[in-house]
Amino acid sequence: MHEMSLAESVLQIIEDTARKQGVTRVKTVWLEIGQLACVEQESLRFCFDVVMRDSIAHQARLEITETAGQGRCAKCSIEMPIAALYEACPNCGSYEIHVIGGDEMRVKELEVE
Amino acid sequence: MCTTCGCGIGQTLIAGHALKQPRKPGEAMRYRVHEEGAALAHPHTHQHGVLDGVLDFGAGAAGTHAPGISQSRMIKIERDILAKNNDYAAENRDTFSTHGIFALNLVSSPGSGKTTLLVKTIAALHGTLPIAVIEGDQQTDNDAARIRAAGAPALQINTGKGCHLDAYMVGQAMQQLHLQDNSLLLIENVGNLVCPASFDLGEAHKVVILSVTEGEDKPLKYPDMFRAADLMLLNKCDLLPYLEFDADLAVDYAHRINPKLKVIRISASSGEGMTEWLGWVAMGCRNATHRRTESPA
Ligand SMILES: Nc1nc2c(ncn2[C@@H]2O[C@H](COP(=O)(O)OP(=O)(O)OP(=O)(O)O)[C@@H](O)[C@H]2O)c(=O)[nH]1
Ligand SMILES: [Mg+2]
Ligand SMILES: [Zn+2]
Ligand SMILES: [Zn+2]
Ligand SMILES: [Zn+2]
Numbered sequence: 001m002h003e004m005s006l007a008e009s010v011l012q013i014i015e016d017t018a019r020k021q022g023v024t025r026v027k028t029v030w031l032e033i034g035q036l037a038c039v040e041q042e043s044l045r046f047c048f049d050v051v052m053r054d055s056i057a058h059q060a061r062l063e064i065t066e067t068a069g070q071g072r073c074a075k076c077s078i079e080m081p082i083a084a085l086y087e088a089c090p091n092c093g094s095y096e097i098h099v100i101g102g103d104e105m106r107v108k109e110l111e112v113e
Numbered sequence: 114m115c116t117t118c119g120c121g122i123g124q125t126l127i128a129g130h131a132l133k134q135p136r137k138p139g140e141a142m143r144y145r146v147h148e149e150g151a152a153l154a155h156p157h158t159h160q161h162g163v164l165d166g167v168l169d170f171g172a173g174a175a176g177t178h179a180p181g182i183s184q185s186r187m188i189k190i191e192r193d194i195l196a197k198n199n200d201y202a203a204e205n206r207d208t209f210s211t212h213g214i215f216a217l218n219l220v221s222s223p224g225s226g227k228t229t230l231l232v233k234t235i236a237a238l239h240g241t242l243p244i245a246v247i248e249g250d251q252q253t254d255n256d257a258a259r260i261r262a263a264g265a266p267a268l269q270i271n272t273g274k275g276c277h278l279d280a281y282m283v284g285q286a287m288q289q290l291h292l293q294d295n296s297l298l299l300i301e302n303v304g305n306l307v308c309p310a311s312f313d314l315g316e317a318h319k320v321v322i323l324s325v326t327e328g329e330d331k332p333l334k335y336p337d338m339f340r341a342a343d344l345m346l347l348n349k350c351d352l353l354p355y356l357e358f359d360a361d362l363a364v365d366y367a368h369r370i371n372p373k374l375k376v377i378r379i380s381a382s383s384g385e386g387m388t389e390w391l392g393w394v395a396m397g398c399r400n401a402t403h404r405r406t407e408s409p410a
Contacts, residue, residue: 002276002308009194017190027185031194038307038337074372085336086369095369105194113184 003043006105007051013107018056021112026057028111034102036069036085069102126271127286129254198312201280205315208287209298213405215398216298218278218314220338221322222331223304226348228256229381230322231299232263237391239264242398243296247286249278249303256301266290277308280315295402297394306335317397318343323367325349325358332367339370344377346390351380 014026033039041064048062071082073089074096088095124131209216219227235244246267248257257269268286270278283300292298300316302309321342323331326349332339345367347360364376379386
């Protein structure tokens with residue numbers, strides 16, 4: 001989805017932080033992106049570069065940590081790794097699986113000067 | 114750009130005027146202008162590591178950044194990328210609840226019948242309660258014009274290359290619409306089954322519209338949207354006799370993704386199922402009004 005507006009949101013977070021903490025330059029940006037967050041990493045990298053141009057994070061390095069999808073079955077309560085939202089519970093066959101991890105999109109950390 | 118919907122940075126317009134952008138970097142934050150026009154035309158090759166290590170473009174004029182003498186420090190952030198949008202959405206939701214406004218966010222692929230449904234809904238509810246509409250499209254004022262012709266105030270947001278409405282745009286549009294107390298606000302999102310799923314606008318419910326001229330497996334192909342919605346309208350049911358579309362299967366797939374999803378089969382053209390939909394809307398409006406009078410701000 002809209003990797004471009006995600007990159008813009010990342011820039012806002014960076015700028016908010018930079019303003020508060022007297023940062024002059026951002027060198028590295030660590031993001032945590034869940035497998036179920038439907039973000040194309042390559043596309044996000046490209047958009048990141050475009051959006052960060054001429055900003056305080058110009059040419060910053062982008063590090064993405066991917067977190068695995070994790071679900072819990074609403075019927076039998078077992079927890080399981082999930083790769084997609086429409087998978088059935090391997091234990092009882094129910095499709096009512098609640099996502100308990102792997103849908104996050106977070107700015108984790110910055111390396112700054 | 115964005116691989117799913119091809120969106121990019123575009124200028125958002127509300128009723129033809131540029132949006133006040135709180136998000137543009139202030140001048141003080143600008144780093145420096147660099148390689149005019151170079152990077153936009155083609156993808157970067159991701160060689161920043163090399164550039165950083167060897168040339169260190171950001172180090173300033175006099176090469177004060179000798180290797181080994183790094184003034185780098187780490188800052189922990191742990192902030193959700195959509196946090197800003199969620200803050201704006203919370204503000205909108207606050208406004209809705211203090212004014213007893215029932216707000217719906219209508220989402221679907223292009224052409225599944227959102228505007229037709231809105232026009233019919235406005236006609237049916239005419240005189241029973243105040244209704245306003247926010248229309249989101251990449252280009253044109255056509256849909257807002259159709260709504261105004263149906264008798265409701267409408268504001269068009271053109272997202273340019275953007276693929277979805279966000280809470281900030283909607284907040285700006287709400288101010289211009291002068292929403293009435295105890296009214297119904299219908300927001301037609303950009304025709305796109307992917308991106309609007311992630312952007313909370315502050316609405317009471319997302320309503321996903323699936324038309325029978327699309328595939329039964331749309332819910333499996335676009336699960337996020339069907340998971341984010343509380344109501345699915347299966348539209349264009351007047352066409353079922355002419356198609357091979359298996360309506361039960363479509364509903365079944367939708368329930369796999371979201372077992373709690375309420376489904377109403379309708380035809381915006383023939384009026385089939387409209388009574389149930391209108392009843393659902395009226396109940397939402399009553400509850401919104403009720404909550405307001407019970408907890409005066
Ligand atoms: N047969 C039939 N046609 C319908 C129905 N609802 C809408 N249509 C037709 O479908 C086409 C698209 O309808 P719109 O209401 O413009 O769809 P939309 O979702 O607003 O489209 P975008 O805003 O472009 O995404 C029009 O030609 C409508 O007349 C219906 O219930 N039955
Ligand atoms: Mg429309
Ligand atoms: Zn998008
Ligand atoms: Zn996009
Ligand atoms: Zn189970």
